[in-house]
Amino acid sequence: MGSNLDLSLFVRHSDDGVAQLDLVVEGMKTPAAILDIEKAIGADPAVLSARVNYTSRRVSVEWRDGDYDPTRLVDLLDQLGYPAHPFQVNEQEERETRVSRYLLRCLGVAGFASMNIMLLSVSVWSGHVSGMGEETRDFLHWMSALIVLPAAAYAGRPFFASAWRALKGGGVNMDVPISLGICLALVMSIFETWHHAEHAYFDSAIMLIFFLLTGRYLDHAMRRKTRAVAANLAALRATSANLIAPSGEVICVPAESLKADDVILLRPGERVPADCVVLSGHSEVDDSLVTGETRWRQLGEGDLLHAGSVNYKGALRLRVLEGSSQSLVDEIERMIEAALTTKNAYLQLGDRAARLYAPVVHAAALTTAIGWYMAGATAHDAIITAIAVLIITCPCALALAVPAVQVVASGALFRSGVLLSSGDAIERLSEVDVVIFDKTGTLTLPQPALVNRSEIAPELVERAARLALSSHHPLARALSTLALLREPFDTVEEEPGEGVRTRLQGLDLRLGSAAFCEAQGAAEEAMARHPDGSLICLRHGDQAAVFVIEQALRPDAVACVQAIKALGLECRLLSGDRAASVEPVAQALGISNWRAGTKPADKIAALEALKAQGKRVLMVGDGINDAPALAAAHVAISPITGSDLAQAASDAVFLGEKLMPVLKAIEIARNARSLMRQNLGLAIVYNALAVPLAVAGFVTPLFAAAAMSGSSILVTVNALRASRLKEAKL
Amino acid sequence: MSVILYLVPIAVGLGLIGLVAFLWSMKSGQYEDLDGAASRALFDDDIKS
Missing domain, CATH: 3.40.50.1000 (HAD superfamily/HAD-like)
Structure with missing residues (x-):
């Protein structure tokens, strides 16, 4: 990247005259890089702030608009040994960051509430044994209500919103029984506390929210991390284009900023940044990313080029075509569209379980209420027992079973x-x-690679690779990556269209075409064996070698x-x-x-x-x-x-x-799939044990709290086994 | 037992202080760069000699 780099697409300007640029930085191996980078950038008085995010490998720089030229930033970081690439935070990532913060806030509130509730609930539970005055118990219950009601209203929103969406869409997801369980537990607890009853389920409700939010937050954080890495990689490989300005000056711009009818220069070894038509020049291009064809395509004036092809021979002047006016890309996009519409929405294991689970549980609760009433219990007792069934079956373990493994x-x-x-x-x-x-x-x-390395003496490979370091030819890169000593020879001459040469041990060392290296015989032989390959020859005194560069497995x-x-x-x-x-x-x-x-x-x-x-x-x-x-x-x-x-x-x-x-x-x-099934199995076993007890009316808040957290922890611990996959035998 | 009438609210109040501290630390971006924060603590560039 030269100083003729156009960053205007990436710089963000705020109203108060501050400009900001985000860059993805390569090569940050140790945290010491944080200091290096921040000090180097901050040394310029025009820079207001430079902040490295070591987790996401990005740096954010702010300066007063007009005081600073951001292209200097890229050069500066390059000199420091940290190649930087301009980067734009995409909308999806911003949205995910907001959701993630929201979940973390909810989690904080739920965590605070459940810890304080435990303080009160443990007192109530021990009071049942040691004898506690009714007034004291009521006071502790009201205190719990005071903490839990606002906390649940705040921290439960992710579940309530999702359940509401599902119900409005006419479906049922796991959040429906969860929300119902939480709401019923709260309403019943207030009712019971009002009537000075012995049991209230405030602790169960808030603990449930806390456990489920933990699972949900971790799931989200993992996905966000993956997406950030993917976005960084996208920024690293983003193609830039050499725009030929009307003045004739060549400016390096990001490929996204190209407009129709822009004229660009494509040098050998560069990737085509957008769909183009050739204005002038002749070359051969590698279309393999577009069509899968590995043989290079000859092209000249008037030929079409697709984004993603690589230019191999000569420089080309291209005119950018209007976005997706191309028959090929157009057709491909239509086909993707068609493929996506015929594809059914995949129903996740967890949602399938929810569809079965919700009706069964709700029917069980209803039967319990009717059964107890018919058996002669008061309406109050019958309903309380039914609600206890709903609380105990509130699918905490079930809702964690799949996401935890995920x-x-x-x-x-x-x-x-x-x-x-x-x-x-x-x-x-x-x-x-x-x-x-x-x-x-x-x-x-x-990338094409050397395929006949085993046939050539190692010292010749090393000499060729070191000499290739000085060549600009696209194919030379396949050789130069093999150099053990990564220092180019001192005096290297490049013969355009022929190859490169230097002096080594008093003899001429040449790398290039067969004619340039006087190795036509060996070259023809190699061509016969590798019809698709490209050849590079080496000549050193009376030693010669032919390197076949080909798409390798x-x-x-x-x-x-x-x-x-x-x-x-x-x-x-x-x-x-x-x-x-x-x-x-x-x-x-x-x-x-x-x-x-x-x-x-x-x-x-x-x-x-x-x-x-x-x-x-x-x-x-x-x-x-x-x-x-x-x-x-x-x-x-x-x-x-x-x-x-x-x-x-x-x-x-x-x-x-x-x-x-x-x-x-x-x-x-x-492995994950079998663990998900195991987890669902565990959750079902838990329910099979707990539901009869609840139906029989044996469930107390202490029992509910222990059973629910016990099953959730069991399921989570089981999920941890998903990372212990035995090493593959490769 | 009337001691709990003010001990429990004090306990809850302490918890609330913790919650507020957490929300503040989140708002001020302290969870944005967990790996970097671990190392920044070791830099001694702010010590004026």
């Missing part, structure tokens, strides 16, 4: 490099029985596919690439069911066919051409290097060069 499992997924974007993805992941992979960028690495792809098969899942391969490129990959992985040259519509048709057979499909893909299939699949995962469309259509993204996170995700999800 929190622990998404934490485990997070640590294995899988970022979930939808809450119910874990449940859906655990149900899959077919895994469909895309090839390019999913099974293979997103992810390092653990074979082991990973085998492990997925060992889990009893079927693996398939659907690629948009040519059969000649797909077949060797399918063979290497042992996938017998593969298809090449599939268009987005073919992928959807294949998914529909599987769906018709009753199969549930996990789709793993990265390209724009995969996006409709990702949206149509039961559950979808996309690599973090994938296109934006693919990631938006997926339920999770995975990080890193390895494919292992996909396997881990399936394993963790399956």
Whole structure:
């Protein structure tokens, strides 16, 4: 990034003349970075404040509008060794932050109230044994009411609101029996206290709110953390564009700020920032992120380019086309739309349980009231017993059973490099029985890599890699990452279009085309064996080597596919690439069911066919051409290097060069699913034991408090086992 | 037993002070950067020598 960087899109201006910019900062390894960064930025008197958030790896800088040039900030951080990327807090993240604070406030209030209620309730309970005056007990009860009523009204809002929404929509969720239980417990307790009765359930009501809020807050916090990391990664890989201003000056702008008819410059090695048409220049581009095709496409004046392609040969002048006027992206978006409308809303395990649970419990309470009344009890006693049934069955454990596992499992997924974007993805992941992979960028690495390293002497690889550090050619990057000694040679000359050369041990060392290195014979031989590969040659005295750069499989792809098969899942391969490129990959992985040259519509048709057979499909893909299939699949995962469309259509993204996170995700999800069922089982056992006691009228507030917190803690402890997944054998 | 008439309200009042302190700490952003806050306590740049 040069000083010609346009940050206007990211700078926020407030009314009092203060400008603010948020940046995502890479390379903050130790907390000492906080001081480094804050001191360096704060040294400029024009800066009002610089604050690092070490948890989210971001820095927020404020200055008086007009006094400071924010582009200096990026350069400054770069020099310090912390590459920074401008960042815009998106609306969704802001909303989640607000909800999270709201839940935490509710939790604080509920926590305060339940602790103080316990102080009073323990006195009342011991009073039952040691003998307590009626006036004292009434005083303690009224004191409890004074604390609980406002606290429950405040802290219970998340449940009341959600229950109200569900009822208005004509459905029932877990919050309906919860809200009903809380309200009835409070009303009955006030009534009983008014009549100087022995038992009141203020403690049960507030404790229930406290436990459930804890679960809900943790669930939310985990999801927020995942989303913040995903947003940071998005900012790191955000594409910038070289805008050619009318004055002829080249300005670096974020891709989002491009408008139709802007003219941009695309250098070799750069990614196309938006859908464009070529104004001038000739080049070859890699369309693999768009179509899955790995062979480069020749293009010249008047040809169309899609966002996401990579330019490999020459510089191009491009004109930006109007957003989504493109037939391809348009069609893909229509297909995603269609896929999403045909997909049924997934009913989560917890909600399914709630649908069964609520009517059963309410019927049980009603039967209790009628039964006791018929048996000769007073109406008052019959109703009190029925309400006790509702309080004891208030689904505290049941409501925690699923979210608690979800929190622990998404934490485990997070640590294995899988970022979930939808809450119910874990449940859906655990149900899959077919895994469909895309090839390019999913099974293979997103960047081409050296594939014949084992055939070349290690010292030649090292020499070539060190020399490649000085080259600007896009392919050289595949070699330069292999350099053990990361210092370029001192004097390197670059011959445009040919290669680079230097002197080493008194001999000419050259890296570049076959002709430049006089290695045509070896090059032809290598070309015959790797028809899809690109070649880089090395010449040092009489030693020569040919490096084949090709789309390589992810390092653990074979082991990973085998492990997925060992889990009893079927693996398939659907690629948009040519059969000649797909077949060797399918063979290497042992996938017998593969298809090449599939268009987005073919992928959807294949998914529909599987769906018709009753199969549930996990789709793993990265390209724009995969996006409709990702949206149509039961559950979808996309690599973090994938296109934006693919990631938006997926339920999770995975990080890193390895494919292992996909396997881990399936394993963790399956483990989580069985724990969820166990937890629901535990909750049902609890109810089976507690309900008869309540129906029989044996339940006291002390019993209710002990049973409810006991079952909640049991379920939560059981959920913690979701993180203890045995290490995979990879 | 009349002692509880003022001891209990005092206990609840103490709890309320805790609650207010929590709400204040939340409002002033002390839960925004938990990892950073743990380390900031160790920086000694504010000691004037």
